[in-house]
Amino acid sequence: MQPPEQRDEVEMLSLMLLIRRFEERASQQYQAQKIGGFCHLYIGQEAVVCGAVAAARPDDYLITAYRDHAHALARGTTADACMAELFGKATGCSRGLGGSMHYFDKAHHMYGGHAIVGAHVPLGVGLAFASKYRDEDRVTLCFFGDGAINQGGFHEALNLAALYNLPIIFICENNLFAMGTSVERSTSLKEIVDRAEGYDIPGTVIDGMNFREVRDKLAEIIDSIRKDPHPAFAEIRTYRYRGHSMSDPASYRTKEQLEKFRLDDPITRLRAQLTREEKLTNEQFDKMDKHAKETALASVKFAEESAEPPLEKLYNYTYVNAAGSGEARPAEEASA
Amino acid sequence: MREITYRQALNEALAEELARDPNVFLMGEEVAEYNGAYKVSQGLLERFGPRRIIDTPISENGFVGLGVGAAMVGLRPIIEFMTFSFSLVAFDQVVNNAPNMLTMSGGQFNIPITFRGPNGPAHQLGATHSHATECLYANVPGLKICTPATPRDAKGLLKTAIRDDNPVLVLESELLYSSKGMVEPEDFDLLIPLGQAELKREGSDVTIVCYAQTVPLALAAAETLENDHEISAEVLDLRSIKPLDLEAILKSVSKTHRVVIVEQDRPFCGVGAEVCYRIQKEIFDALDAPIMRVAQEDVPMPYNERLEKAVLPSAEKLIAAAQKVCYA
Numbered sequence: 047m048q049p050p051e052q053r054d055e056v057e058m059l060s061l062m063l064l065i066r067r068f069e070e071r072a073s074q075q076y077q078a079q080k081i082g083g084f085c086h087l088y089i090g091q092e093a094v095v096c097g098a099v100a101a102a103r104p105d106d107y108l109i110t111a112y113r114d115h116a117h118a119l120a121r122g123t124t125a126d127a128c129m130a131e132l133f134g135k136a137t138g139c140s141r142g143l144g145g146s147m148h149y150f151d152k153a154h155h156m157y158g159g160h161a162i163v164g165a166h167v168p169l170g171v172g173l174a175f176a177s178k179y180r181d182e183d184r185v186t187l188c189f190f191g192d193g194a195i196n197q198g199g200f201h202e203a204l205n206l207a208a209l210y211n212l213p214i215i216f217i218c219e220n221n222l223f224a225m226g227t228s229v230e231r232s233t234s235l236k237e238i239v240d241r242a243e244g245y246d247i248p249g250t251v252i253d254g255m256n257f258r259e260v261r262d263k264l265a266e267i268i269d270s271i272r273k274d275p276h277p278a279f280a281e282i283r284t285y286r287y288r289g290h291s292m293s294d295p296a297s298y299r300t301k302e303q304l305e306k307f308r309l310d311d312p313i314t315r316l317r318a319q320l321t322r323e324e325k326l327t328n329e330q331f332d333k334m335d336k337h338a339k340e341t342a343l344a345s346v347k348f349a350e351e352s353a354e355p356p357l358e359k360l361y362n363y364t365y366v367n368a369a370g371s372g373e374a375r376p377a378e379e380a381s382a
Numbered sequence: 383m384r385e386i387t388y389r390q391a392l393n394e395a396l397a398e399e400l401a402r403d404p405n406v407f408l409m410g411e412e413v414a415e416y417n418g419a420y421k422v423s424q425g426l427l428e429r430f431g432p433r434r435i436i437d438t439p440i441s442e443n444g445f446v447g448l449g450v451g452a453a454m455v456g457l458r459p460i461i462e463f464m465t466f467s468f469s470l471v472a473f474d475q476v477v478n479n480a481p482n483m484l485t486m487s488g489g490q491f492n493i494p495i496t497f498r499g500p501n502g503p504a505h506q507l508g509a510t511h512s513h514a515t516e517c518l519y520a521n522v523p524g525l526k527i528c529t530p531a532t533p534r535d536a537k538g539l540l541k542t543a544i545r546d547d548n549p550v551l552v553l554e555s556e557l558l559y560s561s562k563g564m565v566e567p568e569d570f571d572l573l574i575p576l577g578q579a580e581l582k583r584e585g586s587d588v589t590i591v592c593y594a595q596t597v598p599l600a601l602a603a604a605e606t607l608e609n610d611h612e613i614s615a616e617v618l619d620l621r622s623i624k625p626l627d628l629e630a631i632l633k634s635v636s637k638t639h640r641v642v643i644v645e646q647d648r649p650f651c652g653v654g655a656e657v658c659y660r661i662q663k664e665i666f667d668a669l670d671a672p673i674m675r676v677a678q679e680d681v682p683m684p685y686n687e688r689l690e691k692a693v694l695p696s697a698e699k700l701i702a703a704a705q706k707v708c709y710a
Contacts, residue, residue: 109451138488140487140488140490141488142488143485143486143487143488144485144486144487148486148487150486150488150491151490152487152490157451157455158483158486158487158491159486162474162478162479165447165474165475166447167447168443168445168446168448168450168451169447169448169479170451171444171447171451172447172450172451172453173455174451175448175451176451176452176455176457179407179433179457198443199443199444199447199474199475202443202444202447203444203447203448205441205444206438206439206441206444206445206448209439362489363484363488364484364523365484365524365526365548366484366489366547367547
């Protein structure tokens, strides 16, 4: 029996592999036109959400932006439910009504999946407000990208969190590009973390390619918030290997930059650390990777075989307790 | 029954629901220490304390989003807009987050939030502070909208809105805050369902469909039509824009065969356009004249008093429209 920390690290490596293989499979299915709309992949950033989830409690609130597949998977949403959502199927984590950018899983405290840049940061503050209102010791993990930090809602949210002293950690996944616009071209500050200082919120910079650093630094911050509610800010420096979305060839960045980060791959790095410490064998790793690939492949089969959301329930999700109250218009009427 | 003001009625509704449900809290600019920009929240901080009556900075996008997030985990926020003109700063939260969450999450997250505050033109506030937002929000599936015109409706609709499990906008009126009306005793649990219009005056020649601050205007016009023009006008107060009480509208129009819709918003894609469409679609043959609408003029609101008056719907415009549909 391994000590818990070691077992956790192997488990987390396995989770990172699942995320990567899931995203690769999603990419393939998108190209095969099985997936509609937009699809933003997390490949390269796996250590960020996995480190955060390892540092937090399962009932801590988690909310993120539109690059959200990994956040659901990390929280425990099944690959089946995640892939089925991309396929727009009723078995998806949002019943096929949300899509890639709107993953939700209440049972796993995953509060979305939000696609208007910066607009969910105030929602995260609301989750933290609710914990404090109810005198609970939950911490809210509010993820967003470097592209969100110039939106008004982001600034308003930080100010409110500081003003009301709410238990929230703002986690900026700085992957250097907001779509095709680099941080230097979007942000007047040299260091994103300095945004926090303007609101009297303590800020930390973390290497997002290093699982252990993400986990340990976030654990320290989360513990301090849990003991004494307050907001905190972490700028986690990471990199996405793929374009912004599936349709983006990412011609705005250099091959050299991509290669530099790929050499520092978070999965390779944690694997090497564990192997060096004799906590993981090559056979174990291969087995885990094989399992991740099989899980991702099986999720495609599951999604393909799942039913579409029923047309006759089109109006069922506009209002709750709406049956018979008259506000739902028949489809013929709405399109007239 | 006793006579109280519209403002007092809203205050009673807030106090009763705060006392009833510990998940309810009131948040907005100047709601606590200042007792409300229009004194609707007078005394609530003293009674319920700063945990539940919460002042915010001028930061609508931020605190509306906070409310939506808190509602995701079961709190029941009441968000006060100092005026709904300022809700436009939080338009994305009101339109994209509150009403979309239920669908986007496949039914996992409903948002039991109430947005309230004065809406519509008041008096010489100029273009930025005079918006009638009902037609903007009525276009958004997932929102409910009510527009109380009397103290009784203000109390009963606000209490219902707070208990509703969906996002509800209670569009009050600055011009009505000091108006008085009869309301049940304080301890009476007055709940008025959303989506029920009320017949304010019976008549036989023409139906005047109205809501919010056009209700007193319609009643005054009906009086003049009766006395000076021998036209018997029926006045129907919608009370809710969404859901819309189509049944009550059709019932009245089937009786009078003529309609004037008087609304406080702009004419293009306004509330009246929808009501008009529904009437002609359902009971075209019952109509004896084309439906007329009296709305604002289609211009940004001018400050000048005379011009502002010219932009707004008035009893005179309404009387002229009623005469026209009656071919009088």
